[in-house]
Amino acid sequence: MRGYPALVSAFFKSQVREPVSFFFVIIFSPAVLTILALIFGNDPAPQFGMRGFVDQMLPGFTVISVVIVGVMLVPQNQLLLRASGALTRLRITPLKPRTYVAADLTVQFCFGMVGAVTALLVGILGFGVDWPKQPLGVLVAVAFGLLTMLAIGYTLAALYPNPAAATGIGNGLMVILMMTSGAFIPTAVLSDGVQAAFKFSPVYHIAALVDASWNGSAWPWGSVVVLAGVVVVFTALGTLLFKWDRAR
Amino acid sequence: MNAVICREVHRHFGDVRAVDGVDLTIAGHQIFGLLGPNGSGKTTLLNQLQGLDTPTSGTVEVLGLDPIRQREQLALRMGSQLQESTTIPRLTVAEAVKTFAAFYPQTREVDPLLAELGLTPKAGTRIERLSGGQRQRVFIALALIHDPELLFLDELTSAVDPQARLAIWDVLRDLRGQGRTIVITTHSMAEAEALCDRIAIIDHGRIIAEGTCAELIARHASGTTLRLQTGAPVDPESLKTVDGVTAVTRDGSDLVIVGQGQFSPKVMAKLAAESIEVTSMNIQEASLEDVFLNLTGRAMREGE
Numbered sequence: 001m002r003g004y005p006a007l008v009s010a011f012f013k014s015q016v017r018e019p020v021s022f023f024f025v026i027i028f029s030p031a032v033l034t035i036l037a038l039i040f041g042n043d044p045a046p047q048f049g050m051r052g053f054v055d056q057m058l059p060g061f062t063v064i065s066v067v068i069v070g071v072m073l074v075p076q077n078q079l080l081l082r083a084s085g086a087l088t089r090l091r092i093t094p095l096k097p098r099t100y101v102a103a104d105l106t107v108q109f110c111f112g113m114v115g116a117v118t119a120l121l122v123g124i125l126g127f128g129v130d131w132p133k134q135p136l137g138v139l140v141a142v143a144f145g146l147l148t149m150l151a152i153g154y155t156l157a158a159l160y161p162n163p164a165a166a167t168g169i170g171n172g173l174m175v176i177l178m179m180t181s182g183a184f185i186p187t188a189v190l191s192d193g194v195q196a197a198f199k200f201s202p203v204y205h206i207a208a209l210v211d212a213s214w215n216g217s218a219w220p221w222g223s224v225v226v227l228a229g230v231v232v233v234f235t236a237l238g239t240l241l242f243k244w245d246r247a248r
Numbered sequence: 249m250n251a252v253i254c255r256e257v258h259r260h261f262g263d264v265r266a267v268d269g270v271d272l273t274i275a276g277h278q279i280f281g282l283l284g285p286n287g288s289g290k291t292t293l294l295n296q297l298q299g300l301d302t303p304t305s306g307t308v309e310v311l312g313l314d315p316i317r318q319r320e321q322l323a324l325r326m327g328s329q330l331q332e333s334t335t336i337p338r339l340t341v342a343e344a345v346k347t348f349a350a351f352y353p354q355t356r357e358v359d360p361l362l363a364e365l366g367l368t369p370k371a372g373t374r375i376e377r378l379s380g381g382q383r384q385r386v387f388i389a390l391a392l393i394h395d396p397e398l399l400f401l402d403e404l405t406s407a408v409d410p411q412a413r414l415a416i417w418d419v420l421r422d423l424r425g426q427g428r429t430i431v432i433t434t435h436s437m438a439e440a441e442a443l444c445d446r447i448a449i450i451d452h453g454r455i456i457a458e459g460t461c462a463e464l465i466a467r468h469a470s471g472t473t474l475r476l477q478t479g480a481p482v483d484p485e486s487l488k489t490v491d492g493v494t495a496v497t498r499d500g501s502d503l504v505i506v507g508q509g510q511f512s513p514k515v516m517a518k519l520a521a522e523s524i525e526v527t528s529m530n531i532q533e534a535s536l537e538d539v540f541l542n543l544t545g546r547a548m549r550e551g552e
Protein backbone atom coordinates (compact mmCIF):
# COMPACT_ATOMS: atom_id res chain seq x y z
CA MET A 1 0.00 0.00 0.00
CA ARG A 2 2.89 2.38 -0.70
CA GLY A 3 1.49 5.80 -1.52
CA TYR A 4 -1.82 5.24 0.26
CA PRO A 5 -1.49 8.03 2.85
CA ALA A 6 -0.19 10.48 0.26
CA LEU A 7 -2.98 9.62 -2.14
CA VAL A 8 -5.65 9.92 0.54
CA SER A 9 -4.32 13.35 1.41
CA ALA A 10 -4.20 14.37 -2.26
CA PHE A 11 -7.73 13.15 -3.00
CA PHE A 12 -8.98 14.82 0.14
CA LYS A 13 -7.51 18.18 -0.85
CA SER A 14 -8.75 17.80 -4.39
CA GLN A 15 -12.27 17.00 -3.21
CA VAL A 16 -12.48 19.75 -0.60
CA ARG A 17 -11.42 22.29 -3.20
CA GLU A 18 -14.20 21.22 -5.57
CA PRO A 19 -17.05 23.50 -4.54
CA VAL A 20 -19.86 21.60 -6.28
CA SER A 21 -19.25 18.16 -4.81
CA PHE A 22 -18.37 19.65 -1.46
CA PHE A 23 -21.68 21.48 -1.52
CA PHE A 24 -23.65 18.38 -2.45
CA VAL A 25 -22.18 16.18 0.22
CA ILE A 26 -21.78 18.46 3.18
CA ILE A 27 -24.24 21.29 2.62
CA PHE A 28 -27.05 19.88 0.49
CA SER A 29 -28.95 17.60 2.86
CA PRO A 30 -28.62 19.84 5.94
CA ALA A 31 -29.72 22.80 3.80
CA VAL A 32 -32.76 21.01 2.38
CA LEU A 33 -33.61 19.77 5.84
CA THR A 34 -33.37 23.29 7.23
CA ILE A 35 -35.59 24.74 4.51
CA LEU A 36 -38.25 22.05 4.89
CA ALA A 37 -38.13 22.38 8.66
CA LEU A 38 -38.57 26.13 8.46
CA ILE A 39 -41.60 25.67 6.19
CA PHE A 40 -43.31 22.82 8.00
CA GLY A 41 -42.03 23.22 11.55
CA ASN A 42 -41.65 20.28 13.88
CA ASP A 43 -44.94 20.26 15.77
CA PRO A 44 -46.47 16.83 16.41
CA ALA A 45 -48.93 16.00 13.64
CA PRO A 46 -51.47 13.18 13.34
CA GLN A 47 -50.37 12.13 9.82
CA PHE A 48 -46.85 11.45 11.23
CA GLY A 49 -48.16 9.39 14.15
CA MET A 50 -48.10 12.41 16.45
CA ARG A 51 -44.43 13.04 15.64
CA GLY A 52 -43.09 16.21 14.11
CA PHE A 53 -42.18 16.65 10.46
CA VAL A 54 -38.44 16.73 11.11
CA ASP A 55 -38.69 13.83 13.56
CA GLN A 56 -40.26 11.85 10.77
CA MET A 57 -37.83 12.88 8.02
CA LEU A 58 -34.49 12.92 9.79
CA PRO A 59 -33.62 9.21 9.64
CA GLY A 60 -34.14 9.29 5.85
CA PHE A 61 -32.10 12.44 5.50
CA THR A 62 -29.00 10.79 6.89
CA VAL A 63 -29.19 8.50 3.89
CA ILE A 64 -29.20 11.30 1.31
CA SER A 65 -25.47 12.05 1.55
CA VAL A 66 -24.83 8.33 1.22
CA VAL A 67 -26.79 8.24 -2.04
CA ILE A 68 -25.11 11.35 -3.42
CA VAL A 69 -21.65 9.98 -2.73
CA GLY A 70 -22.36 6.59 -4.27
CA VAL A 71 -24.37 7.55 -7.32
CA MET A 72 -22.83 10.91 -8.15
CA LEU A 73 -19.48 11.63 -6.59
CA VAL A 74 -17.72 8.30 -6.95
CA PRO A 75 -18.54 7.74 -10.63
CA GLN A 76 -18.18 11.38 -11.62
CA ASN A 77 -14.86 11.78 -9.91
CA GLN A 78 -13.51 8.63 -11.49
CA LEU A 79 -14.80 9.44 -14.96
CA LEU A 80 -13.29 12.90 -14.85
CA LEU A 81 -9.94 11.49 -13.73
CA ARG A 82 -10.11 8.93 -16.50
CA ALA A 83 -11.22 11.31 -19.24
CA SER A 84 -8.63 13.92 -18.34
CA GLY A 85 -5.83 11.35 -18.48
CA ALA A 86 -4.98 11.67 -14.78
CA LEU A 87 -5.53 7.94 -14.27
CA THR A 88 -3.22 7.24 -17.20
CA ARG A 89 -0.57 9.33 -15.49
CA LEU A 90 -1.04 7.31 -12.29
CA ARG A 91 -0.79 4.11 -14.25
CA ILE A 92 2.81 4.78 -15.32
CA THR A 93 3.85 4.95 -11.68
CA PRO A 94 4.39 1.84 -9.53
CA LEU A 95 1.09 2.62 -7.77
CA LYS A 96 -1.03 -0.52 -7.45
CA PRO A 97 -4.61 -0.27 -8.67
CA ARG A 98 -5.88 -1.49 -5.32
CA THR A 99 -4.01 1.31 -3.54
CA TYR A 100 -5.70 3.82 -5.77
CA VAL A 101 -9.12 2.26 -5.14
CA ALA A 102 -8.54 2.06 -1.40
CA ALA A 103 -7.50 5.72 -1.19
CA ASP A 104 -10.44 6.84 -3.28
CA LEU A 105 -12.91 4.82 -1.21
CA THR A 106 -11.42 6.10 2.04
CA VAL A 107 -11.92 9.71 1.04
CA GLN A 108 -15.41 9.17 -0.36
CA PHE A 109 -16.38 7.21 2.73
CA CYS A 110 -15.26 10.03 5.01
CA PHE A 111 -17.19 12.58 2.99
CA GLY A 112 -20.34 10.48 3.06
CA MET A 113 -20.12 10.02 6.82
CA VAL A 114 -19.48 13.69 7.43
CA GLY A 115 -22.52 14.58 5.30
CA ALA A 116 -24.75 12.15 7.14
CA VAL A 117 -23.56 13.23 10.57
CA THR A 118 -23.99 16.89 9.67
CA ALA A 119 -27.61 16.26 8.69
CA LEU A 120 -28.15 14.42 11.94
CA LEU A 121 -26.69 17.18 14.06
CA VAL A 122 -28.65 19.88 12.26
CA GLY A 123 -31.89 17.99 12.97
CA ILE A 124 -31.08 17.21 16.58
CA LEU A 125 -29.37 20.40 17.66
CA GLY A 126 -31.17 22.77 15.33
CA PHE A 127 -34.72 21.47 15.47
CA GLY A 128 -34.87 19.63 18.76
CA VAL A 129 -35.35 16.15 17.33
CA ASP A 130 -34.77 13.52 19.99
CA TRP A 131 -31.46 11.70 19.87
CA PRO A 132 -31.77 8.28 18.25
CA LYS A 133 -32.28 5.44 20.72
CA GLN A 134 -29.08 3.83 19.44
CA PRO A 135 -26.82 6.59 18.01
CA LEU A 136 -23.98 4.16 17.40
CA GLY A 137 -26.33 1.76 15.64
CA VAL A 138 -27.46 4.60 13.36
CA LEU A 139 -23.85 5.43 12.49
CA VAL A 140 -23.03 1.80 11.78
CA ALA A 141 -26.15 1.52 9.61
CA VAL A 142 -25.11 4.66 7.67
CA ALA A 143 -21.58 3.28 7.27
CA PHE A 144 -22.94 -0.05 6.04
CA GLY A 145 -25.19 1.80 3.61
CA LEU A 146 -22.27 3.87 2.43
CA LEU A 147 -20.30 0.71 1.67
CA THR A 148 -23.10 -0.63 -0.49
CA MET A 149 -23.41 2.66 -2.35
CA LEU A 150 -19.63 2.86 -2.88
CA ALA A 151 -19.67 -0.62 -4.39
CA ILE A 152 -22.53 0.41 -6.66
CA GLY A 153 -20.70 3.65 -7.49
CA TYR A 154 -17.59 1.77 -8.63
CA THR A 155 -19.66 -0.41 -10.90
CA LEU A 156 -21.44 2.63 -12.35
CA ALA A 157 -18.08 4.34 -12.87
CA ALA A 158 -16.95 1.44 -15.02
CA LEU A 159 -20.23 1.38 -16.99
CA TYR A 160 -20.82 5.06 -17.75
CA PRO A 161 -19.34 5.90 -21.15
CA ASN A 162 -18.36 9.49 -20.32
CA PRO A 163 -18.60 12.16 -17.61
CA ALA A 164 -21.73 13.69 -19.19
CA ALA A 165 -23.56 10.36 -18.94
CA ALA A 166 -22.42 10.04 -15.36
CA THR A 167 -24.01 13.38 -14.56
CA GLY A 168 -27.20 12.79 -16.52
CA ILE A 169 -27.95 9.20 -15.56
CA GLY A 170 -26.57 9.83 -12.09
CA ASN A 171 -29.01 12.67 -11.47
CA GLY A 172 -31.99 10.53 -12.45
CA LEU A 173 -30.81 7.59 -10.45
CA MET A 174 -30.14 9.79 -7.47
CA VAL A 175 -33.67 11.21 -7.42
CA ILE A 176 -35.25 7.77 -7.73
CA LEU A 177 -33.08 6.34 -5.00
CA MET A 178 -33.67 9.29 -2.71
CA MET A 179 -37.42 8.83 -3.07
CA THR A 180 -37.06 5.33 -1.71
CA SER A 181 -35.14 6.56 1.33
CA GLY A 182 -38.28 7.86 3.02
CA ALA A 183 -36.67 11.28 3.40
CA PHE A 184 -39.15 13.08 1.20
CA ILE A 185 -42.17 10.79 1.20
CA PRO A 186 -42.91 8.81 4.35
CA THR A 187 -42.98 5.22 3.08
CA ALA A 188 -45.85 4.43 5.47
CA VAL A 189 -48.31 6.56 3.45
CA LEU A 190 -47.55 4.74 0.19
CA SER A 191 -49.65 2.00 -1.35
CA ASP A 192 -48.55 -1.61 -0.92
CA GLY A 193 -47.58 -1.86 -4.58
CA VAL A 194 -45.20 1.09 -4.42
CA GLN A 195 -43.78 -0.18 -1.16
CA ALA A 196 -43.10 -3.53 -2.78
CA ALA A 197 -41.34 -1.80 -5.65
CA PHE A 198 -39.24 0.23 -3.20
CA LYS A 199 -37.90 -3.00 -1.77
CA PHE A 200 -35.78 -3.36 -4.91
CA SER A 201 -33.93 -0.21 -3.97
CA PRO A 202 -30.89 -0.72 -1.75
CA VAL A 203 -31.56 2.71 -0.33
CA TYR A 204 -34.91 1.53 1.05
CA HIS A 205 -33.03 -1.11 3.03
CA ILE A 206 -30.37 1.31 4.20
CA ALA A 207 -33.15 3.54 5.49
CA ALA A 208 -34.75 0.51 7.15
CA LEU A 209 -31.59 -0.19 9.15
CA VAL A 210 -31.22 3.45 10.12
CA ASP A 211 -34.88 3.58 11.17
CA ALA A 212 -34.54 0.43 13.26
CA SER A 213 -31.55 1.74 15.21
CA TRP A 214 -33.24 5.09 15.50
CA ASN A 215 -36.25 3.53 17.22
CA GLY A 216 -34.17 1.14 19.27
CA SER A 217 -35.28 -2.02 17.55
CA ALA A 218 -33.17 -4.77 16.03
CA TRP A 219 -32.07 -4.52 12.37
CA PRO A 220 -34.52 -6.29 10.06
CA TRP A 221 -32.61 -9.33 8.86
CA GLY A 222 -34.09 -9.20 5.40
CA SER A 223 -32.58 -5.78 4.77
CA VAL A 224 -29.21 -6.85 6.20
CA VAL A 225 -29.11 -9.80 3.84
CA VAL A 226 -30.10 -7.69 0.83
CA LEU A 227 -27.44 -5.09 1.55
CA ALA A 228 -24.74 -7.67 2.22
CA GLY A 229 -25.65 -9.28 -1.09
CA VAL A 230 -25.42 -5.92 -2.85
CA VAL A 231 -21.98 -5.27 -1.35
CA VAL A 232 -20.65 -8.65 -2.43
CA VAL A 233 -22.09 -8.58 -5.95
CA PHE A 234 -21.20 -4.98 -6.75
CA THR A 235 -17.74 -5.16 -5.21
CA ALA A 236 -17.05 -8.12 -7.47
CA LEU A 237 -18.50 -6.30 -10.49
CA GLY A 238 -16.69 -3.07 -9.70
CA THR A 239 -13.37 -4.88 -9.34
CA LEU A 240 -13.93 -6.87 -12.50
CA LEU A 241 -14.93 -3.87 -14.58
CA PHE A 242 -12.49 -1.31 -13.17
CA LYS A 243 -10.35 0.29 -15.86
CA TRP A 244 -7.60 2.87 -15.71
CA ASP A 245 -7.97 4.04 -19.23
CA ARG A 246 -10.55 5.82 -21.25
CA ALA A 247 -11.97 3.45 -23.82
CA ARG A 248 -9.82 3.08 -26.89
CA MET B 249 22.59 -2.85 -22.58
CA ASN B 250 19.90 -1.74 -24.95
CA ALA B 251 17.19 0.37 -23.36
CA VAL B 252 14.51 -0.39 -25.89
CA ILE B 253 14.03 -3.16 -28.43
CA CYS B 254 11.01 -3.22 -30.78
CA ARG B 255 10.51 -6.10 -33.16
CA GLU B 256 7.99 -5.73 -35.97
CA VAL B 257 5.68 -3.67 -33.79
CA HIS B 258 2.28 -2.86 -35.24
CA ARG B 259 -0.56 -0.93 -33.65
CA HIS B 260 -3.63 -0.52 -35.82
CA PHE B 261 -6.82 1.33 -34.97
CA GLY B 262 -9.29 -0.09 -37.47
CA ASP B 263 -7.88 0.95 -40.82
CA VAL B 264 -5.38 3.37 -39.34
CA ARG B 265 -1.93 1.85 -39.10
CA ALA B 266 -0.66 4.20 -36.38
CA VAL B 267 2.45 2.06 -35.92
CA ASP B 268 3.21 0.01 -38.97
CA GLY B 269 6.05 -2.45 -38.48
CA VAL B 270 8.64 -0.73 -36.32
CA ASP B 271 11.98 -2.42 -35.76
CA LEU B 272 14.00 -0.25 -33.45
CA THR B 273 16.82 -0.65 -30.98
CA ILE B 274 17.71 2.21 -28.68
CA ALA B 275 21.05 1.85 -26.94
CA GLY B 276 21.49 3.12 -23.39
CA HIS B 277 23.17 6.30 -22.14
CA GLN B 278 22.09 8.65 -24.89
CA ILE B 279 19.40 11.07 -25.96
CA PHE B 280 17.35 9.47 -28.69
CA GLY B 281 14.89 11.47 -30.77
CA LEU B 282 11.76 10.25 -32.52
CA LEU B 283 11.21 12.89 -35.15
CA GLY B 284 8.08 13.01 -37.27
CA PRO B 285 5.11 15.14 -38.29
CA ASN B 286 1.71 15.19 -36.54
CA GLY B 287 -0.03 11.86 -36.65
CA SER B 288 3.08 9.94 -37.66
CA GLY B 289 2.71 7.55 -34.72
CA LYS B 290 5.22 8.86 -32.18
CA THR B 291 2.85 8.90 -29.22
CA THR B 292 1.32 5.56 -30.17
CA LEU B 293 4.78 4.00 -30.33
CA LEU B 294 5.70 5.47 -26.94
CA ASN B 295 2.44 4.10 -25.50
CA GLN B 296 3.56 0.61 -26.49
CA LEU B 297 6.95 1.20 -24.87
CA GLN B 298 5.43 2.45 -21.60
CA GLY B 299 2.94 -0.38 -21.24
CA LEU B 300 -0.02 1.93 -21.75
CA ASP B 301 -1.21 0.04 -24.79
CA THR B 302 -0.71 -3.41 -26.27
CA PRO B 303 0.69 -3.77 -29.78
CA THR B 304 -1.59 -5.34 -32.36
CA SER B 305 1.41 -7.54 -33.15
CA GLY B 306 5.14 -7.61 -32.53
CA THR B 307 7.16 -7.53 -29.33
CA VAL B 308 8.52 -4.77 -27.17
CA GLU B 309 11.24 -4.97 -24.56
CA VAL B 310 12.14 -2.03 -22.35
CA LEU B 311 15.09 -2.31 -19.96
CA GLY B 312 14.82 -6.03 -20.58
CA LEU B 313 11.22 -6.05 -19.28
CA ASP B 314 7.82 -6.64 -20.82
CA PRO B 315 6.05 -3.29 -20.39
CA ILE B 316 2.63 -4.87 -19.86
CA ARG B 317 3.40 -7.91 -17.75
CA GLN B 318 6.19 -6.26 -15.75
CA ARG B 319 4.52 -2.88 -15.47
CA GLU B 320 5.42 -2.19 -11.86
CA GLN B 321 9.07 -3.15 -12.16
CA LEU B 322 9.38 -0.98 -15.24
CA ALA B 323 7.54 1.93 -13.60
CA LEU B 324 10.18 2.06 -10.87
CA ARG B 325 12.96 2.57 -13.42
CA MET B 326 11.15 4.58 -16.07
CA GLY B 327 10.02 8.21 -15.95
CA SER B 328 7.46 9.60 -18.36
CA GLN B 329 6.06 12.85 -19.48
CA LEU B 330 2.94 12.22 -21.52
CA GLN B 331 1.91 14.48 -24.36
CA GLU B 332 -1.47 15.19 -22.78
CA SER B 333 -0.45 15.67 -19.22
CA THR B 334 -2.86 15.98 -16.35
CA THR B 335 -2.89 14.81 -12.80
CA ILE B 336 -5.20 14.81 -9.79
CA PRO B 337 -7.04 18.13 -10.12
CA ARG B 338 -6.74 21.14 -7.83
CA LEU B 339 -3.34 20.29 -6.35
CA THR B 340 -0.50 22.76 -6.11
CA VAL B 341 2.81 22.07 -7.82
CA ALA B 342 4.49 21.03 -4.58
CA GLU B 343 1.54 18.88 -3.51
CA ALA B 344 1.46 17.03 -6.82
CA VAL B 345 5.19 16.39 -6.85
CA LYS B 346 5.14 15.19 -3.23
CA THR B 347 2.16 12.93 -3.90
CA PHE B 348 3.91 11.28 -6.82
CA ALA B 349 7.15 11.02 -4.84
CA ALA B 350 5.27 8.88 -2.30
CA PHE B 351 4.68 6.18 -4.94
CA TYR B 352 8.39 5.34 -5.16
CA PRO B 353 10.75 3.77 -2.63
CA GLN B 354 13.51 6.27 -3.39
CA THR B 355 13.20 9.79 -4.72
CA ARG B 356 15.07 13.00 -5.22
CA GLU B 357 14.44 15.91 -2.93
CA VAL B 358 11.52 18.00 -4.10
CA ASP B 359 12.85 21.52 -3.54
CA PRO B 360 16.09 21.24 -5.55
CA LEU B 361 14.19 19.52 -8.35
CA LEU B 362 11.67 22.35 -8.53
CA ALA B 363 14.52 24.86 -8.45
CA GLU B 364 16.31 23.11 -11.30
CA LEU B 365 13.20 23.42 -13.44
CA GLY B 366 12.56 27.03 -12.44
CA LEU B 367 9.38 26.14 -10.57
CA THR B 368 10.26 27.35 -7.09
CA PRO B 369 8.19 30.55 -7.34
CA LYS B 370 5.19 28.46 -8.43
CA ALA B 371 5.45 25.70 -5.83
CA GLY B 372 2.30 26.89 -4.05
CA THR B 373 0.23 27.49 -7.19
CA ARG B 374 -2.41 25.07 -8.42
CA ILE B 375 -1.28 23.34 -11.60
CA GLU B 376 -4.42 24.39 -13.48
CA ARG B 377 -3.48 28.02 -12.92
CA LEU B 378 -0.01 27.74 -14.47
CA SER B 379 0.89 28.76 -18.01
CA GLY B 380 1.29 25.99 -20.58
CA GLY B 381 5.08 26.05 -20.37
CA GLN B 382 5.12 26.06 -16.59
CA ARG B 383 2.71 23.15 -16.52
CA GLN B 384 4.90 21.23 -18.92
CA ARG B 385 7.82 21.69 -16.55
CA VAL B 386 5.73 20.31 -13.68
CA PHE B 387 5.22 17.12 -15.65
CA ILE B 388 8.93 16.93 -16.36
CA ALA B 389 9.45 17.22 -12.59
CA LEU B 390 7.00 14.33 -12.07
CA ALA B 391 8.96 12.29 -14.60
CA LEU B 392 12.27 12.98 -12.82
CA ILE B 393 11.18 12.65 -9.19
CA HIS B 394 12.37 9.06 -8.76
CA ASP B 395 15.62 9.58 -10.65
CA PRO B 396 14.76 7.02 -13.35
CA GLU B 397 17.38 5.43 -15.57
CA LEU B 398 15.13 5.74 -18.63
CA LEU B 399 13.00 8.73 -19.55
CA PHE B 400 10.23 9.04 -22.13
CA LEU B 401 9.38 12.64 -22.90
CA ASP B 402 6.62 13.26 -25.42
CA GLU B 403 6.91 16.74 -26.94
CA LEU B 404 8.68 18.07 -23.92
CA THR B 405 9.39 21.57 -25.14
CA SER B 406 6.49 22.24 -27.50
CA ALA B 407 4.86 24.77 -25.16
CA VAL B 408 7.88 26.37 -23.50
CA ASP B 409 9.67 29.59 -24.41
CA PRO B 410 13.20 29.51 -25.87
CA GLN B 411 14.85 30.29 -22.56
CA ALA B 412 13.02 27.52 -20.68
CA ARG B 413 13.71 25.21 -23.59
CA LEU B 414 17.46 25.78 -23.27
CA ALA B 415 17.20 25.18 -19.52
CA ILE B 416 15.36 21.90 -20.09
CA TRP B 417 17.92 20.83 -22.67
CA ASP B 418 20.64 21.46 -20.08
CA VAL B 419 18.78 19.34 -17.54
CA LEU B 420 18.56 16.51 -20.07
CA ARG B 421 22.23 16.78 -21.02
CA ASP B 422 23.14 16.52 -17.34
CA LEU B 423 21.02 13.42 -17.04
CA ARG B 424 22.71 11.90 -20.05
CA GLY B 425 26.05 12.76 -18.41
CA GLN B 426 24.93 10.65 -15.45
CA GLY B 427 24.47 7.71 -17.78
CA ARG B 428 20.69 7.86 -18.20
CA THR B 429 18.80 7.15 -21.37
CA ILE B 430 16.33 9.68 -22.69
CA VAL B 431 13.85 9.13 -25.49
CA ILE B 432 12.10 12.24 -26.74
CA THR B 433 9.59 12.85 -29.49
CA THR B 434 9.59 16.10 -31.34
CA HIS B 435 8.60 17.70 -34.58
CA SER B 436 11.23 20.33 -34.10
CA MET B 437 14.21 19.79 -36.38
CA ALA B 438 16.18 22.27 -34.29
CA GLU B 439 15.52 20.30 -31.13
CA ALA B 440 16.50 17.03 -32.75
CA GLU B 441 19.71 18.52 -34.14
CA ALA B 442 20.70 20.32 -30.96
CA LEU B 443 19.88 17.66 -28.43
CA CYS B 444 19.76 14.16 -29.83
CA ASP B 445 22.67 11.76 -30.17
CA ARG B 446 20.64 9.62 -32.52
CA ILE B 447 17.44 10.27 -34.39
CA ALA B 448 14.80 8.04 -35.91
CA ILE B 449 12.57 9.70 -38.48
CA ILE B 450 9.06 8.33 -38.34
CA ASP B 451 6.38 8.83 -40.98
CA HIS B 452 3.04 7.04 -41.34
CA GLY B 453 3.96 4.68 -38.51
CA ARG B 454 7.22 3.57 -40.06
CA ILE B 455 10.82 4.40 -39.22
CA ILE B 456 12.13 5.68 -42.53
CA ALA B 457 15.67 6.52 -41.40
CA GLU B 458 17.78 6.25 -38.28
CA GLY B 459 21.22 7.44 -37.27
CA THR B 460 23.11 10.43 -35.93
CA CYS B 461 22.15 13.76 -37.35
CA ALA B 462 25.35 13.93 -39.39
CA GLU B 463 24.84 10.40 -40.71
CA LEU B 464 21.30 11.13 -41.79
CA ILE B 465 22.30 14.27 -43.63
CA ALA B 466 25.28 12.60 -45.27
CA ARG B 467 23.17 9.62 -46.33
CA HIS B 468 19.97 11.30 -47.40
CA ALA B 469 20.59 14.97 -48.04
CA SER B 470 24.15 15.82 -48.90
CA GLY B 471 24.32 19.13 -50.67
CA THR B 472 23.83 22.83 -50.26
CA THR B 473 20.79 24.93 -51.10
CA LEU B 474 21.16 28.36 -52.64
CA ARG B 475 18.08 30.59 -52.65
CA LEU B 476 18.11 33.67 -54.89
CA GLN B 477 15.84 36.50 -55.88
CA THR B 478 16.77 38.16 -59.11
CA GLY B 479 15.99 41.49 -60.78
CA ALA B 480 15.03 39.78 -64.02
CA PRO B 481 13.52 36.35 -64.67
CA VAL B 482 15.96 33.47 -65.08
CA ASP B 483 15.33 30.28 -66.99
CA PRO B 484 16.00 27.47 -64.48
CA GLU B 485 17.24 25.22 -67.27
CA SER B 486 20.09 27.59 -68.06
CA LEU B 487 21.57 27.07 -64.57
CA LYS B 488 21.44 23.30 -64.60
CA THR B 489 24.53 23.23 -66.77
CA VAL B 490 26.64 24.93 -64.08
CA ASP B 491 29.27 22.59 -62.64
CA GLY B 492 28.06 20.99 -59.35
CA VAL B 493 24.39 21.98 -59.65
CA THR B 494 22.03 19.03 -59.22
CA ALA B 495 18.60 20.67 -59.28
CA VAL B 496 17.03 24.05 -59.97
CA THR B 497 13.41 24.83 -59.07
CA ARG B 498 11.22 27.81 -58.38
CA ASP B 499 9.58 28.31 -55.00
CA GLY B 500 7.33 31.34 -55.36
CA SER B 501 9.56 34.20 -56.38
CA ASP B 502 12.65 32.34 -55.15
CA LEU B 503 14.99 30.46 -57.37
CA VAL B 504 16.15 27.37 -55.48
CA ILE B 505 19.40 25.80 -56.63
CA VAL B 506 20.67 22.63 -55.01
CA GLY B 507 24.16 21.34 -55.64
CA GLN B 508 27.44 19.88 -54.42
CA GLY B 509 30.78 21.55 -53.72
CA GLN B 510 31.66 25.11 -54.76
CA PHE B 511 28.84 25.71 -57.21
CA SER B 512 27.54 28.95 -55.69
CA PRO B 513 30.27 31.33 -56.98
CA LYS B 514 29.90 29.78 -60.42
CA VAL B 515 26.16 30.41 -60.44
CA MET B 516 26.73 34.01 -59.32
CA ALA B 517 29.38 34.50 -62.02
CA LYS B 518 27.06 33.17 -64.70
CA LEU B 519 24.23 35.48 -63.61
CA ALA B 520 26.65 38.43 -63.51
CA ALA B 521 27.83 37.59 -67.03
CA GLU B 522 24.22 37.78 -68.18
CA SER B 523 23.81 41.12 -66.31
CA ILE B 524 21.10 39.70 -64.10
CA GLU B 525 20.98 41.46 -60.77
CA VAL B 526 20.74 39.31 -57.61
CA THR B 527 18.55 41.16 -55.10
CA SER B 528 18.82 38.63 -52.27
CA MET B 529 20.59 35.40 -51.59
CA ASN B 530 20.71 32.78 -48.88
CA ILE B 531 22.89 29.69 -48.60
CA GLN B 532 21.83 26.76 -46.48
CA GLU B 533 23.73 23.61 -45.70
CA ALA B 534 21.64 20.45 -45.86
CA SER B 535 19.58 19.88 -42.73
CA LEU B 536 17.22 17.30 -41.31
CA GLU B 537 14.46 19.15 -43.14
CA ASP B 538 16.07 18.08 -46.42
CA VAL B 539 16.43 14.54 -45.15
CA PHE B 540 12.70 14.38 -44.57
CA LEU B 541 11.96 16.08 -47.87
CA ASN B 542 14.19 13.67 -49.76
CA LEU B 543 12.78 10.60 -48.06
CA THR B 544 9.09 11.48 -48.28
CA GLY B 545 8.80 14.09 -51.00
CA ARG B 546 7.00 16.29 -48.46
CA ALA B 547 8.18 19.16 -46.32
CA MET B 548 7.89 18.76 -42.59
CA ARG B 549 7.44 22.14 -41.07
CA GLU B 550 7.69 22.79 -37.40
CA GLY B 551 4.45 23.13 -35.52
CA GLU B 552 2.44 21.76 -38.42
Ligand SMILES: Nc1ncnc2c1ncn2[C@@H]1O[C@H](COP(=O)(O)OP(=O)(O)OP(=O)(O)O)[C@@H](O)[C@H]1O
Pocket residue numbers: 248261264265266284285286287288289290291292293331435
Ligand atom coordinates in the same frame (compact mmCIF):
# COMPACT_ATOMS: atom_id res chain seq x y z
N1 LIG C 1 -7.00 5.68 -29.75
C1 LIG C 1 -6.95 5.88 -31.07
N2 LIG C 1 -7.97 5.50 -31.86
C2 LIG C 1 -7.93 5.70 -33.19
N3 LIG C 1 -6.91 6.25 -33.83
C3 LIG C 1 -5.86 6.65 -33.10
C4 LIG C 1 -5.82 6.49 -31.69
N4 LIG C 1 -4.64 6.97 -31.22
C5 LIG C 1 -3.98 7.42 -32.30
N5 LIG C 1 -4.69 7.23 -33.44
C6 LIG C 1 -4.26 7.58 -34.80
O1 LIG C 1 -2.96 7.10 -34.97
C7 LIG C 1 -2.17 8.02 -35.71
C8 LIG C 1 -0.91 8.34 -34.94
O2 LIG C 1 -1.23 9.10 -33.81
P1 LIG C 1 -0.13 9.57 -32.77
O3 LIG C 1 -0.83 10.25 -31.66
O4 LIG C 1 0.73 8.41 -32.43
O5 LIG C 1 0.71 10.63 -33.62
P2 LIG C 1 1.93 11.55 -33.16
O6 LIG C 1 3.08 11.24 -34.04
O7 LIG C 1 2.16 11.42 -31.71
O8 LIG C 1 1.39 12.99 -33.53
P3 LIG C 1 1.61 14.41 -32.80
O9 LIG C 1 2.89 14.97 -33.31
O10 LIG C 1 0.46 15.21 -33.28
O11 LIG C 1 1.59 14.17 -31.35
C9 LIG C 1 -3.07 9.20 -35.98
O12 LIG C 1 -3.56 9.09 -37.28
C10 LIG C 1 -4.17 9.08 -34.97
O13 LIG C 1 -5.37 9.60 -35.48
Ligand SMILES: [Mg+2]
Pocket residue numbers: 290291292331402
Ligand atom coordinates in the same frame (compact mmCIF):
# COMPACT_ATOMS: atom_id res chain seq x y z
MG1 LIG D 1 2.06 12.70 -30.17
